[in-house]
Amino acid sequence: MALDGLKRRIMGSVGLLKGKRKVDEETARELSRSLRKALLEADFNVRQSKELTERIERRMLEEEPRPGVKLDTHAMNLIYTELVRLLGQPREIMPHNQTILMVGLYGQGKTTTTAKLADWWRRRHGVKVAVIEADVHRPGAFEQLQQLLEGTNVDVYGQPEEKDATRIVRNGIKQVGNADVIIIDTAGRDSLDEDLRDELVGIAEIANATERFLVIDAQVGQAAGPVAKTFHDLVGVTGTIVTKLDGTARGGGALSAVATTGAPIVFIGEGEKVQDLEKFEADRFISRLLGLGDxxxxxxxxxxxxxxxxxxxxxxxxxxxxxxxxxxxxxxxxxxxxxxxxxxxxxxxxxxxxxxxxxxxxxxxxxxxxxxxxxxxxxxxxxxxxxxxxxxxxxxxxxxxxxxxxxxxxxxxxxxxxxxxxxxxxxxxxxxxxxxxxxxxxxxxxxxxxxx
Ligand SMILES: Nc1nc2c(ncn2[C@@H]2O[C@H](COP(=O)(O)OP(=O)(O)OP(=O)(O)O)[C@@H](O)[C@H]2O)c(=O)[nH]1
Ligand SMILES: [Mg+2]
Incomplete structure (x- = not known):
């Protein structure tokens, strides 16, 4: 799973407590230091890592483990709680009557995630789902989306010859408007230039989207924060999807940076296949990260x-x-x-x-x-x-x-x-x-x- 390296390192840190009956200041500090290194290694922000590990250090000294609970278990408990706190609360997403706009920079996984999300929704909620391909810049985007969704029962709308994205969205909504959930894929750029801004704002207006999901590649690391803010200012991001967590040991950067932007992580992508999407819930994610299962x-x-x-x-x-x-x-x-x-x-x-x-x-x-x-x-x-x-x-x-x-x-x-x-x-x-x-x-x- 994602962040395997972090898991190993946390286990190693907690291993410092094995066999100990009491925590003294030195041990608590050693644990804290080792955990901080683990977090930094996974690209968590320096300040966040410092605050988190200081809290754990303090709680290790101040809080007694409950009767029968070993010290290392107690430490894991605290780490779990603090990491969940850091990554934020899950957000409910309504299963019906949604028009979702997918936005993000070039190559972050928007089209793939559009397909994943459509398939997830259909399987999870059993509702009628349609997607609209409104990327008029990436050649073959429509075919890409069609291919991804082949055999899934999701309607795919597109006009490969049309150069005006807003027109595609308008036509698309007419055509597939009876679907319970419509997901619109849009174009990406290297950075948000004027043209893309205008195009996105235009699409957002016409689509009257209920959700605007930002797609961010985990490799972006902590820079995910500023990217999220830019898109948020533009279209009001309601949720973030962090992709390619399978491909990096440093996913902590994007996850923690996004968690502080106010546009909570709603899904994570962990592979190229359509099924490789997971609804993000911090508690569940962290309990699995720590080997707790789920x-x-x-x-x-x-x-x-x-x-x-x-x-x-x-x-x-x-x-x-x-x-x-x-x-x-x-x-x-x-x-x-x-x-x-x-x-x-x-x-x-x-x-x-x-x-x-x-x-x-x-x-x-x-x-x-x-x-x-x-x-x-x-x-x-x-x-x-x-x-x-x-x-x-x-x-x-x-x-x-x-x-x-x-x-x-x-x-x-x-x-x-x-x-x-x-x-x-x-x-x-x-x-x-x-x-x-x-x-x-x-x-x-x-x-x-x-x-x-
Ligand atoms: N390993 C892995 N690869 C992914 C994931 N999501 C997307 N990809 C891959 O990333 C590459 C880019 O994905 P796209 O969906 O085309 O990205 P995009 O944002 O639509 O790209 P543009 O339309 O060019 O802006 C593809 O090769 C995908 O298969 C993921 O969660 N894990
Ligand atoms: Mg695309």
């Missing part, structure tokens, strides 16, 4: 492809600690629908599944291979066997291996895997801090993290 995010991940009820059941199961082989099986099915273990795991707490969130890419790939095999094996089991894997003595193991065309040791390996997972689930069920964590994940405020 059940809410998992449920939100692919509502169109994922059975909502099944996703909710998964969350429930994780909370109850119940874990039959059938549960593991549907969990795997869900993973395969989500597309990759990686994506799924990045939404789960590190502590779960023995810290798989920290698996190497090679390990993850191997696990994906295993899942395929497990699935075949389980297809050869009866429902009863899947519910009560304990029943699987050697004669049954033999039968299942034969039925699914694998070695007996593969079946045993699956059972061993289930056993490990089950133990972990059981352990977590009895772990009050885990329960609290799950609860707060559904409705996050201040929370205690157990770093496992």
């Amino acid at each position: 059940i809410k995010g998992l449920i939100d991940l692919a509502p169109g492809d994922l059975d909502q009820e099944e996703a909710a059941r998964l969350a429930q199961r994780l909370m109850s600690g119940r874990f039959t082989l059938t549960d593991m099986y549907s969990q795997m099915e869900m993973m395969s629908k989500i597309g990759s273990v990686e994506k799924m795991l990045s939404h789960l707490p590190d502590a779960m599944f023995g810290g798989m969130g920290n698996m190497s890419t090679a390990q993850k790939r191997q696990m994906q291979g295993n899942l395929e095999k497990y699935r075949v094996i389980m297809d050869s089991m009866t429902q009863e066997e899947k519910d009560e894997p304990i029943l699987l003595k050697s004669s049954r193991v033999r039968r299942i291996a034969r039925g699914s065309g694998v070695d007996e040791k593969d079946v045993k390996e699956l059972l061993a895997q289930w056993n490990r997972s089950r133990k972990m689930m059981r352990g977590m069920k009895g772990d009050r801090s885990f329960r609290r964590k799950m609860k707060s994940m559904m409705d996050v405020d201040d929370m205690d993290l157990d770093m496992g």
Whole structure:
């Protein structure tokens, strides 16, 4: 995920507290210094980093961890709270009757994000969505948008020959005006020159847009602040979308700079594909950054492809600690629908599944291979066997291996895997801090993290 480097560095900083029972001034200062370095490395603003880490230093000295909470966990709790505070509160966006104007400089990801947003909206809210290509400067913009949205059920309007963007928007709105949500892609420039200003203001007037989203490439770093201000003065930016967070270790700059402009981050882009868009919520983002996982995010991940009820059941199961082989099986099915273990795991707490969130890419790939095999094996089991894997003595193991065309040791390996997972689930069920964590994940405020 985004900001992997920052995650590692924060973990390293907090590691300074491992085994300590009390924080003295020196330790608090050392933690603060190390955290500040981590933030600066991720391009957070110097002043913000200083203030944030000073607050953490002070709180480490002034606030006692709650009973039973270890010092490193306590520190993570404070870091979480302060980072969420820094990145600002999420903004509600109305699902219906929206006309959204996409603005931004050249090459920031406007067209891609227009497509992503259209697809997200349609999947998320199930409403009729149309896009209008009003970039008359970038050759092939219309085809680009069409291609991105191929097979998605989103109407794409454009007039590749027309040179007047306002005319395209006027015609487009007439043509696709019955859509619940209309998203308008506009042209970018190297910098906001007079022509582009006039064109944008003209389009904004005609479109009478309900939202004006600024698209900013995370690579822009802290310069995102001034860029946002310029666009804000021009069209009144209502939300910012930070793109290409997958491509930089220094995304903290753009994120924190934007957060202070008053035009909150509403979405983030983490890849070139149409699905690589995520609604931005600071609490969710930070809890994932810190390896806390994110059940809410998992449920939100692919509502169109994922059975909502099944996703909710998964969350429930994780909370109850119940874990039959059938549960593991549907969990795997869900993973395969989500597309990759990686994506799924990045939404789960590190502590779960023995810290798989920290698996190497090679390990993850191997696990994906295993899942395929497990699935075949389980297809050869009866429902009863899947519910009560304990029943699987050697004669049954033999039968299942034969039925699914694998070695007996593969079946045993699956059972061993289930056993490990089950133990972990059981352990977590009895772990009050885990329960609290799950609860707060559904409705996050201040929370205690157990770093496992
Ligand atoms: N890795 C990654 N690439 C992205 C993301 N968003 C956009 N891109 C890529 O960035 C490049 C530019 O994206 P566009 O959507 O064409 O940008 P634009 O702002 O419309 O560009 P102009 O119309 O030329 O101003 C393309 O190659 C996209 O695939 C993202 O979140 N992650
Ligand atoms: Mg474009």
